[in-house]
Amino acid sequence: MESIGQLTAGLAHDFNNLLQVVSGNLELALSRTDDESLRRPLENASRAAERGARLTKQLLAFARKTRLEAKPTNLNNLIIEFGEMLENSVGPQIEVQLNLRPRVPSALVDPVHLEMAVLNVLINARDAMPKGGIVTIGTSKVHLNGDAAAHHLPPGDYVALTISDEGEGMPPHVLERATEPFFTTKGQGKGTGLGLAMVHGFVQQSLGRLEIDSEQGKGTTLRMLFPAADAQAAVPRQPSRNPAQTEPRGKSETILVVEDSSDVLALACEHLTSLGYTVLTARDADEALVVFDKAKVGIDLLFTDLVMPGSMNGLALADVVRERAPGTGILLTTGYNDDLLTKGKASAGADVIGKPYRRSELADRVRAALDNRGRERQAPASVQGRGPRHEG
Ligand SMILES: Nc1ncnc2c1ncn2[C@@H]1O[C@H](COP(=O)(O)OP(=O)(O)OP(=O)(O)O)[C@@H](O)[C@H]1O
Ligand SMILES: [Mg+2]
Structure with missing residues (x-):
């Protein structure tokens, strides 16, 4: 398992270099033309490169080599904001119902990766309900105290994100291996078996826990527990910069x-x-x-x-x-x-x-x-980690 992780991380790392070149040059080209007939294909290519970057992130998440940017995140808002895109990706056969508790505390989690995780789980739910059905996404607050050890988590406040389907469910031997990388029952060319491996890696790296209940013929419930963030620390999601705003520039450095x-x-x-x-x-x-x-x-x-x-x-x-x-x-x-x-x-x-x-x-x-130069100059330098581990 460890070696698959290493291999995947190495590949993803090379892909990130390639994607840097692709998306960076597209960005340059876009900044140099007002010609609409050129901008459209360039923008399409940019979107594809962004999608490539997202896929690479999934690979890294499964290898637990992601640079997660955990921040206090209101999961209710995240699910609502993301709702339309979720519905579009599962198609008209599936009804997405929300069961969001008011006043759940913010969770300490990387919102971008969480969106990806939710999407993976929803797509699994869709696949488990070929004739259609209902997926319910719920949030709740969970306080773990005496029962914390049973969840393999330290005691404290957590936010649970639960996704349930009424699909075919998993027999015990599938449930047991569902989060294993490259484990899939979907046949060649259909599934890669990375979805739940990614979700599992991401939740663990977020100091939370992934729990799956499934019964054959009845459906599957997947629960992600994330540590709750201090309510006072909650910050709104960072607004993206308007390109018209000026970039900070060099002062002849x-x-x-x-x-x-x-x-x-x-x-x-x-x-x-x-x-x-x-x-x-x-x-x-x-x-x-x-x-x-x-x-x-x-x-x-x-x-x-x-x-x-x-x-x-x-x-x-x-x-x-x-x-x-x-x-x-x-x-x-x-x-x-x-x-x-x-x-x-x-x-x-x-x-x-x-x-x-x-x-x-x-x-x-x-x-x-x-x-920031010089602000952390007190930190003594140390020569460590000599020698390359990967090319690139
Ligand atoms: N909601 C679900 N209902 C029934 N079975 C599920 C569900 N979610 C996952 N599984 C089972 O677990 C296996 C692994 O899931 P995982 O998401 O990791 O891979 P995949 O869906 O097969 O492929 P990928 O997500 O990479 O396209 C699936 O092939 C399926 O057998
Ligand atoms: Mg999947």
């Missing part, structure tokens, strides 16, 4: 970009140059240090890939750069949540931006990393 994929490198340079930064580049850590030492002007920010071939990965490079020039800002980028990130001490003070990233996101994160 110099950025050293280190990336072994030439396409990703070219794209990052294109974005950063057009945002008003001076850009130097290197293909691996050793080259980066040569460029760093030779640079006539000081380097304000090191923007480096985390996993690179060569003698040092991005974290180790960040440590060396910090030793040589403690005031340098550090921004790491990676296609997945590598274990390295939780191990190296350098990560404590470094920002990370996930691939694929959008131009506006890059603009924000680079500016923030530059503005």
